[in-house]
Amino acid sequence: MSRFSSWALYRQLLEYVRTEWRSFALAVVGYAIYAASSTALAEMMKRLIDGIQEPDAAFRYFLPLFVIGMFAARGVGTFLGTYFMSNVARNVVHRLRCNVFNHMLHLPGRFFDMHSSGHLISRVTYHVEQVTGAATNAITVILREGLFVIGLIGYLLWTNWLLTLIFLTVTPLIGLVVRYTSKRFRKISRRIQNSMGDVTHVASEALSGYRVVRTHGAEEYEKRRFEAASNYNREQSIKEAMTKATSTPVIQLLVALALAGLVWLAMAPELMSTMTPGEFVAFITAASLLAKPIRSLTDVNSIIQKGLSASQELFGLLEQPTEVDEGRRDPKRLTGDVRFESVSFAYAEDQPSVLEQIELEVPAGEMVAIVGRSGSGKSTLMSLLPRFYRPTQGRILIDDVDIQEYRLSPLRQQIALVSQQVTLFNTTIAENIAYGAPESTRESVEEAAKAAYAHEFIERLPQGYDTLVGDNGVMLSGGQRQRLAIARAIFKDAPILILDEATSALDTESERYIQRALEVVCRDRTTFVIAHRLSTIERADRIVVMEQGELIEMGTHAELLAKGGAYASLHQLQFQEKA
Numbered sequence: 001m002s003r004f005s006s007w008a009l010y011r012q013l014l015e016y017v018r019t020e021w022r023s024f025a026l027a028v029v030g031y032a033i034y035a036a037s038s039t040a041l042a043e044m045m046k047r048l049i050d051g052i053q054e055p056d057a058a059f060r061y062f063l064p065l066f067v068i069g070m071f072a073a074r075g076v077g078t079f080l081g082t083y084f085m086s087n088v089a090r091n092v093v094h095r096l097r098c099n100v101f102n103h104m105l106h107l108p109g110r111f112f113d114m115h116s117s118g119h120l121i122s123r124v125t126y127h128v129e130q131v132t133g134a135a136t137n138a139i140t141v142i143l144r145e146g147l148f149v150i151g152l153i154g155y156l157l158w159t160n161w162l163l164t165l166i167f168l169t170v171t172p173l174i175g176l177v178v179r180y181t182s183k184r185f186r187k188i189s190r191r192i193q194n195s196m197g198d199v200t201h202v203a204s205e206a207l208s209g210y211r212v213v214r215t216h217g218a219e220e221y222e223k224r225r226f227e228a229a230s231n232y233n234r235e236q237s238i239k240e241a242m243t244k245a246t247s248t249p250v251i252q253l254l255v256a257l258a259l260a261g262l263v264w265l266a267m268a269p270e271l272m273s274t275m276t277p278g279e280f281v282a283f284i285t286a287a288s289l290l291a292k293p294i295r296s297l298t299d300v301n302s303i304i305q306k307g308l309s310a311s312q313e314l315f316g317l318l319e320q321p322t323e324v325d326e327g328r329r330d331p332k333r334l335t336g337d338v339r340f341e342s343v344s345f346a347y348a349e350d351q352p353s354v355l356e357q358i359e360l361e362v363p364a365g366e367m368v369a370i371v372g373r374s375g376s377g378k379s380t381l382m383s384l385l386p387r388f389y390r391p392t393q394g395r396i397l398i399d400d401v402d403i404q405e406y407r408l409s410p411l412r413q414q415i416a417l418v419s420q421q422v423t424l425f426n427t428t429i430a431e432n433i434a435y436g437a438p439e440s441t442r443e444s445v446e447e448a449a450k451a452a453y454a455h456e457f458i459e460r461l462p463q464g465y466d467t468l469v470g471d472n473g474v475m476l477s478g479g480q481r482q483r484l485a486i487a488r489a490i491f492k493d494a495p496i497l498i499l500d501e502a503t504s505a506l507d508t509e510s511e512r513y514i515q516r517a518l519e520v521v522c523r524d525r526t527t528f529v530i531a532h533r534l535s536t537i538e539r540a541d542r543i544v545v546m547e548q549g550e551l552i553e554m555g556t557h558a559e560l561l562a563k564g565g566a567y568a569s570l571h572q573l574q575f576q577e578k579a
Contacts, residue, residue, distance in 0.1 A: 009308050009311050009312060009315065010304075010308065012311065012315055013131065013307065013311055016092045016095055016096055017088060017092060017139070019091075019095075020087070020088040020091050020092065023084040023085075023087045023088045023091075024084070024085075024088050026080055026084040027080065027081045027084040027085040027088065027140075027143065028081075028143060029080060030076070030077045030078070030079065030080025030081030030082075030084065031077060031080075031081040031140075031143040031144045031147050032077070032147055033073055033074075033076060033077030033080065034074055034077030034078055034081055034144055034147070034148070035077075035144070035147035035148040035150070035151045036073070036077075036151060037070050037071070037073040037074040037077060038074060038148050038151070038289070039148065039151035039152055039154075039155050039286070039289075040066075040070045040073075041070065041285065041289065042152070042155055042282045042283075042285045042286035042289065043155070043282060044063075044066055044067065044070060045278070045281050045282050045285045046276075046278040046279055046281065046282030047062075047063060047066065047278065048063060048278070049276075049277050049278035049281045049282075050276055050277065050278030051063060051278075081140065081143070081144055082140075085139070085140045085143075089132055089137065092132050093128055093129065093132045096128050096131060096132065096314070097124055097128045099318065100123060100124055100128065100314055100317060100318065101124050103317065103318050103320070103322065104120060104124075104317075106322040106323055107320055107322060107323070108321075108322070108323045108324075108388075108389075109383070109388040109389055110347065110348075110389070111320060113347070116197075116201045117201070117204060118197055118198070118199075118200040118201020118202070118203070118204045118205070119194075119197035119198075119200070119201055121200055121204070122193070122196050122197040122199075122200045122201075123197070123313060123314060123317060125200075126193065126196045126197075126200075126310075127193060127310040127313055127314055128310075128314070130189070130193065130306045130307050130309070130310035130311075131307045131310045131311045131314055132307070133303045133306060133307050137300075137303055138300045138303045138304045138307065141296050141297065141299075141300040141303075142297065142300060145292075145293035145294075145296040145297050145300075146293075146297065148289075148293045149290060149293045149294065149297070152286050152287075152289055152290050152293075153168075153290075155282075155286050156283060156286050156287060159275075159279055159282060159283045159286070160275065160279075160283055163262060163265060163283065166261070166262065166265060169258070173254050177247055177250055177251055177254070177298075180247075181243055181244075181247040181298075181301060181302075184243050185240065185243060185244075185301060185302045185305030185306065188236055188239050188240045188243065189240065189302075189305050189306040189308075189309035189310070190309045190312075190313075191232075191236045192233060192236045192237060192240065192306075193309060193310055193313060195229065195232045195233035195236055196233060198229040198232070198233075199226070199229045199230055199233055201229075202222075202225050202226050202229045203226060206222040206225075206226065240302065243302075244299070244302050247298060247301075248295060248298055248299060251294065251295065251298045252291065252294075252295055255290065255291050255294055255295075256291070259287055259288065259290075259291070262284075262287055263284060323387070323408060324390065324404075325407065325408040325409075326404065327404060327405050327406045327407040327408060327411070328405065328407070329401060329405050329406045329407065330406075330407050330410050331398075331399075331406050331407075331410055331411060331414055333414075333495065334398055334399050334414045334495045334496065335364045335399050335495065336364035336365065336398070336399070336495040336496050336525065336526035337362070337363055337364045337397075337398065337399050337400065337526070338360075338361075338362040338385070338396070338397070338398055338496065338526055339360070339361045339362070339396070339397040339398075339400075340358045340359060340360040340361075340381075340394070340396055341359065341394050341395050341396070341397065342357050342358070342359060342393060342394035342395075343355060343357070343358040343359075343381075343384065343391045343393070343394035343395070343396060344356050344357055344358070344391065344392055344393040344394055345380060345381075345384060345389060345391050345392050345393075346392050347389075353392070353549060354377050354380050354549050355377045355380060355381055355384075355391075355549045355550075356548075356549045356550045357393075357394070357550070358381060358394070358550075358551050359551065360544065360551060360554075362526055362528075362542075363526075364495070364526050365524055365525065365526060366526060366527075366541045366542065367522055367527040367529065367539075367540045367541050367542075368527070368528055368529070368540060368541065368542050368543075368544060369528075369529045369530075369531055369537035369540035369542070369543045369544065370382070370528060370529065370530050370531075370543075370544045370546060371530075371531060371532075371534065371537070371543060371544070371545055371546070371567065371570060372545055372546035372547055372566075372570075373547065373570075375548075376546040376547050376548060376549065377546055377548070377549040377550075378530045378546055379500055379530060380549075381546070382498050382500060382528055382530060384396060385403070385415060385496070385498065385528075386411070386412050386415045386417065386498075387403060387404075387408060387411065387412075390404075398411075398414075398496070413492075413494065414494050414495055414496055415494050415496045415497075415498065416488075416489035416492045416494040416496070416497045416498070416521075417489070417497075417498045417500065418482075418485045418486055418488075418489050418497070418498070418499050418500065419485075419500040419501070420500060420501040422473065422481045422482055422484070422485040424469050424473035424476075424481060424484060424485075425469075426468065426469065426470060426471050427468065427469070428463075428465065428466050428467060428468055428469070429449075429458055429461070429464075429465050429466070429467050429469060429484065430442065430445045430465040430466065432469060432473075432484055432488065433445045433448055433449060433484060433487045433488050433491050434488075434491055435488055436492075437491075440491070442465065444491065445465065445491065446465070448487045448488070448490040448491035449465075449484075449487045451487070451490045451520045451521070452483045452484070452486040452487035452490055452520070452521070453483060453516055454480070454483035454484055454486075454487050457480055457483075469484075486518065486521055489521055490520065490521050494525070495525055495526060496525065496526045496527075496528075497521060497522060497525045497526070497527045497528070498527075498528045498530075499518065499527065499528070499529045499530065499531075500530045501530050501531060501532060534567075534570060534571050537557075538557045539557075540556075540557070541556070542554060542555065542556065543555065543556065543557060543560055543567060545560070545565075545566050545567045545570075547566060552565075552566055553565050553566055553567055555567075
């Protein structure tokens, strides 16, 4: 992640505010009215004191009208500023949150391998709110109180410029305090944001995996883990509160000392003689009124530093390169000829190769089974086909065209994937089958479900196809979830199908249903089947055996058994286990 300067970060934040310039301009007008009417309080004191000394009929009517007008203007200014700045704030939250989420959806697979979902979710939720605090809440205070301070200082200079300059000698000291606390706030805020990611991560893991937690009696362990993450967040928040609680009184004390010195100087006979009583009271009133906005402006420093710390994370994330998509070809309907040419792959430059010089040619419509021990590279090889990862060497061709030449999204539309870990969304069964195609007809959804042998169990559900499946299909059995995943693949009607251990975790009856469904879905499609159960792939056109990232055997079921090599050993091992 690149290191941003504070001003560079803030400039990027203000880019989000710039598109809301109309609302922002109205807010500025509102706060200018607020500042002017608030400054008028000092002038009112001057008129009041001088008017009491020399009362007349006009003064009696003028002063009440002045008071009403001042507070009415202040009310209008507060409304304009507060409402329109809130409008800016929520629009900025929405745009920034959507930008971050949309960018995440296009990041490469390696990024997700290196970051936990809890930390990523924390960026979309907590971090964005912190950034918006800096972009809008802080600006609200800076505009409202800043314009008020400018108005008061202008009034003080107009009333007595010499005393005002003496009063302002305390400004460098306030600047030093603010500078020190800024650095500390930024450092602590970064820790708080990281710890919020830890809290989200631990909570999401424990709650989504509650069955494993309970069956292992690990409730106490998870409680301790969550408590530790939350406690670190608490400690950092207390440090932040301590810094804020210390810096604000120090700044207020400096202002009070300057104010006390000002009163002492103002009461010198030579100065008193040049000012009317009204001017003297107005000057002291204006100087006293400075204390509150200065305190607010120093308090806002913590909001800005939190936002800058969070924005460093977010803008760093937005700088992460998205998936490489340099393809220009738009595949219509692919035939499905697939060829791997000397394909090697490693997850990172400093890591060993997971795949080594894979050579494999699969004609359209052929079913190829890929077998091997766990960790032999089967799933990794299949992850290269939809370009979740890029080969470090060699190339993959579909219909004699390098897959890098195809545009990414249209290419993936040509590939259907059914894995052991089925992902279902907490919506209706129909919407899960027709995922990504919300305009589809109910008839086409039902046809796909019938082909996947899922229609029968769906019809028995309370609301049929409109039944909500729960979080990741928790309301359904493993076999039912798998049949829905196959129905989704049938509905997609892609020419290339990848079945990644789609039946390995199922009982015999569910497997029988799914085998029938797979016969339908594999028809006229180029199919890659990754399987542990060798009984499920005996009818494959070809079987490929992998070991430690290399392709070591290839042939039909009968040929490989007759050969007596690695496949025959795997088959014999499974046969003995069943016996």
